[in-house]
Amino acid sequence: MKPRTLLILLAVVLALGAFIWFYERKLPSSEERATLGKKVLELDKAEVTAVAIDSSKGTLRLERTGGAAAPKAKEGEPAPEAPAVEWRIVQPLAARADSFAVDRLLDGLAALEKTRTLDDVDPRAVGLDKPRAVVRLTTRTEGKTVEKVLQLGAEVPPGGSLIAAVPGRKGAYVVGDAILAEVDKAPGEWRDRLVFRGDRERIRSITLTGAAGGPVVLARRADGFWIERPFADRADHDLVDGLLSDLTGLTADRFLDGGSRPPSALGLQPPRATVDVAFSGVTPPVRIDLGTAVTGAAAPEGQPSGEVGYARVGDVTFEVRTRLGESALRAPADWRALQLSAFEVHQVDSATVRDGGTALELTRADTDWKRGDTLISYLPVSDLLFAVIGARAERLLTPAEAQGLHAGLAKPLLTFELRTKDAGNETLTLYPPVQGGVPARASGREVVLLLPADALQQIQAKVKAVREAKAVKPER
Numbered sequence: 001m002k003p004r005t006l007l008i009l010l011a012v013v014l015a016l017g018a019f020i021w022f023y024e025r026k027l028p029s030s031e032e033r034a035t036l037g038k039k040v041l042e043l044d045k046a047e048v049t050a051v052a053i054d055s056s057k058g059t060l061r062l063e064r065t066g067g068a069a070a071p072k073a074k075e076g077e078p079a080p081e082a083p084a085v086e087w088r089i090v091q092p093l094a095a096r097a098d099s100f101a102v103d104r105l106l107d108g109l110a111a112l113e114k115t116r117t118l119d120d121v122d123p124r125a126v127g128l129d130k131p132r133a134v135v136r137l138t139t140r141t142e143g144k145t146v147e148k149v150l151q152l153g154a155e156v157p158p159g160g161s162l163i164a165a166v167p168g169r170k171g172a173y174v175v176g177d178a179i180l181a182e183v184d185k186a187p188g189e190w191r192d193r194l195v196f197r198g199d200r201e202r203i204r205s206i207t208l209t210g211a212a213g214g215p216v217v218l219a220r221r222a223d224g225f226w227i228e229r230p231f232a233d234r235a236d237h238d239l240v241d242g243l244l245s246d247l248t249g250l251t252a253d254r255f256l257d258g259g260s261r262p263p264s265a266l267g268l269q270p271p272r273a274t275v276d277v278a279f280s281g282v283t284p285p286v287r288i289d290l291g292t293a294v295t296g297a298a299a300p301e302g303q304p305s306g307e308v309g310y311a312r313v314g315d316v317t318f319e320v321r322t323r324l325g326e327s328a329l330r331a332p333a334d335w336r337a338l339q340l341s342a343f344e345v346h347q348v349d350s351a352t353v354r355d356g357g358t359a360l361e362l363t364r365a366d367t368d369w370k371r372g373d374t375l376i377s378y379l380p381v382s383d384l385l386f387a388v389i390g391a392r393a394e395r396l397l398t399p400a401e402a403q404g405l406h407a408g409l410a411k412p413l414l415t416f417e418l419r420t421k422d423a424g425n426e427t428l429t430l431y432p433p434v435q436g437g438v439p440a441r442a443s444g445r446e447v448v449l450l451l452p453a454d455a456l457q458q459i460q461a462k463v464k465a466v467r468e469a470k471a472v473k474p475e476r
Contacts, residue, residue: 039110039112039114040112040114040173041137041150041166043106043109043110043137044141045107045110047139047140049138050062051106051135053135054133055184056132056133057189058092063087063090064085064086092187093187093191098190099192108178108182112150112175113176114173114175115161117171117174118163119171126153126154126163128165134151135149135150135152148166150164150166151166152180152183153172161175161176162177164179193253195313195316196247196313198277200244200248202280203279204280205217205218205278206225209273209274210272210290210325210328211329211332214230215229216230216332216335223423225237227332233445233446235337236335239330239335246327250311250324252319253321256317256319257317267291267309267310268289271289272325274287274328276288288311289311289312289313291309293307338392338394340389340392341388341391341426342423343420348364348385348418349364350364350419352416353417355414356413362466368474374471375471376466376470376471384463387455388416388428388459391455392451396450397439397449401448405448409439409448412431413456414429414459414460428442429441430456430459433453436450439451
């Protein structure tokens, strides 16, 4: 055989081998084929765009929205989140659906396996002439829309199984009856009870209206939330943290549909209080109107504290157990931070301590710290930072009280300059004790904080421990 002919044959064999390899690698293995053979429906839940259910509880239709690519971020703003896949009820009411419940249903349908195949069955004998439930799935694959239908029939004695069928296929199947619990639910049970939709970390500002002297505007800065109205001051971290938790956990106990009672009867027109939330990025703002308390409402066992009251978000009115009303009606002055520092200990990368003697320079060095050029253990430095950052005022002095301390605030006893990578810098100053405690100031704040009487002694003792800490050898 000529060499040229051999080369041609070799090329053909290689091309054929490549084709077989590329073709067969996309085919399921024998084990995968056996698993697929047990499935009642060949279903990719990511391709499902609509779900319709007819059951003993009524007729329901769900449609999917969202799932598009995230828009580009504007300069100086965090990257906007991609629109999440969301499901909505479009029949018999218009409302947002519980996406987790829809996801469980689709997972159950995709995993539904037949334990037995019945080739010849009388539909009337197995409950398929009048199915207990019919599920219609609209899918879109490669630009084509396809409807997949599943019928659920009678229970198979002694229990635990039922009859299922796919119209257009011969016979029926015996399947587990767990799928019926996911299907046979009243339309209202598919409704999403989580009323507030928004990323906690993207909340830019919160406006609370209802208290005398308000409204109160809380705005996020690099070192936490600050009060911007009716005065400027740092907001109390614990109160803000509770407010954020109440917002992100806002869950309806019961929806009030049909306008059986006018908003004025629920204390919603005008509202008793309001909470307005603005976000960074593309998320639209949210307004929560808070009405009167629900009379005779007992606290369900295991529910968080807070009164049961009427509330409204957009055109959705509901009953809810929440502490948002308490927050909205809190006096503006009560939002002022009692914490001396705005930082957490782990945020501090370096610090300068001045106590009348030589300035003490502290810098993180991996797991330890440097005191000037000397490497020391992290323990005494951490103890000092915890004492300073954990200091909390027993009360804030009024302007008149602070004016009376003018002379005493001229000569500080201790000054801490704290520096971080991302949250900025902060200067904390402690002054000689007065009757009732230890006056202190934090940079950026006009108020004077009155710390507990023993706070100064504890902090001074920990500064001394840092100064006297012995050098340690660096780890290799």
